[in-house]
Amino acid sequence: MSQREKRILKVGIIQQANTADHSDNKRRLKEAIRRVASEGAELVVLQELHNGLYFCQTEDVDTFDEAESIPGESTREFGELARELGIVLVLSLFERRAAGLYHNTAVVMERDGSIAGMYRKMHIPDDPAYYEKFYFTPGDLGFEPIETSVGRLGVLVCWDQWYPEAARLMALSGADLLIYPTAIGWESSDESGEQTRQSDAWQLVQRGHAVANGLPVVTVNRVGHEVDPSGQTRGITFWGRSFVAGPQGELLAELDQSETTRVIEIDLARSERVRRWWPFLRDRRIDAFSDLTKRYRR
Template structure:
C-alpha cells in the first residue's frame, strides 16, 4: 500500500513529573495531527526520567504495564485523530521482577506492534542491563495508517542489521525513539541515522529528549530524514516537533535507483551470524 502523509518526531524537555510529561506529549501530538501528521514518534521512555550512570533500585518505581498511563494516552489520541503513534515505556512484564524497554505502535487506536529493545548497553553512563531484560524478537515492519512502519530503539542505531531487518520486511519508515545525551556522539548520531535511511531507502523518524537531567545533558536534534539521508525537519532544543512529508512512492523509486536491497548476497554473509 502506497501512503503519502506527514511524520512528526516529538521532542520533550526533561524535568517533568510523569503525568506532566504525558500531558505535554499529548499536546504536541495534537499539534502534529493538526499539521497533518499521520505518524508521530515519541522519545524513549518519554514519561519518566531516563537511567543515570549509577544503577538505582528506586528507578523501578517508574515502570508501568502495557496498558499504563503512557500507552493509554497514546492509544486514545491515536484512535481519536485516526493516526499512528509510536509510544515508549519502561515496561513491567507479567513475571514479577522482569522489565523491558518497550516501544508500542498504535494505529487508529489499535496496538499493532510491541517491540522490546533487544540490544542493551552497559557503558558510557547507560547501565540499561541493570534494569531491562533484552527482547527476543528482531525488529520488523507492521501496516499502519501511515504505511509500513518498524521500530528500533536508541542504542540499536549502532547496529546496521536492525534497520535492514525492517527494510527487508517491507518497512518504508523506521521509527527511532531515543534518549541520547553524549555530546561527543552528536555528529555520529546523525551520521548513523542518515546512513540507516540511505542504506535501506526509507524514512527515519527519530525523537529525543532535550535538556539537563541530573548528570546527562540531552542534545535534542529530533528529526525526520528522507530516504537519501537528507534532513527534512529538525528540532534543536526544547519542546517541539519535527514534521515533514513522507512519500511511499519516493521510497519505491529510491529503491529502484539505488537497489541495495536487490543486490544483497545473503549467502556471503553467513559469518555475520557468529
C-alpha cells in the same frame, strides 16, 4: 521516465525536556500531540521513555516501581488520544512484563486506540550514565515491522540505531520507514570537540541506514539537562537534533536543542524509485554473509 503517484505521509515529531513529574510530562506531551495533529500529522513519534526522566544514570532497585504493564495506564491514556485525533502514535515505555522481568518497549497505537504492535529494544547499552542492562532484558520480538493504517513501521529504539543489521532486517521484512525513539546526549564533562563528534556520528550512521536500505528514517531525541542522582557524573545534556531523512539520506528536517515540534511530509513512494536507481538489495551477496552471525571472525 514513467510518472508515479506520490504517497505522502505527514509525520509529527515531538522533542521534549522532562522532569520527575510524570503527570506534567504526559500533560505537555498530549498538548504537543494535539498541536501536530492539528497541523495534519497522521503519524506521531515520541522520544524514548517519554513519561519521566532518563533513570538509567544510576542503578536503583526502587526505580522498577516506575514500570508499567502493556496494556496499561499509558496505552489506555494515549490510545484514547490516538482514537480522538485519528492518528497513529509511537510510544516508548518502561514495561513490567513480570516480576523481575522488564523491557524498554516501543508500542504503536492505531487510529482506533488499539495496540497495533510492540517492539522490545534488542541492543541494551551498559556505559557510564547509561546503565540500561541493570533495568532492561533484551527484546525477544525480533526485528519485525508493525502493520498500521499508515504503513509498515520499522520501530527500533535508541542504541539499536548504531547497528546496521537491525535496520537491514527491518527493511528485508518490508518496513516502509525506520523509526527510532531516542534518549542520547553528552555526559556534561565531555569537551566540545568530542561532543560534536558524537552528535555528528549519531546522525550520520542513521542517515547511512536510510541510504543503505532506501528507506526514510525518523529519529526523535529528548532535550534538556538531567542531573545524576548519585553525583558520580555531571549528568546528561540531551542534545535533541531530532531529524527525518529521506531514502537517499537527505535531511528533510532537523530540530535544534529546544523543546519543539515539527510536522514533516514524507513521500513513501520515493523509496521504490530510489531502490530502482540504487539496487543494493539486488546486489547483496547473501551467499557470502554467513559469518555475520559470528561474534568475531579471528
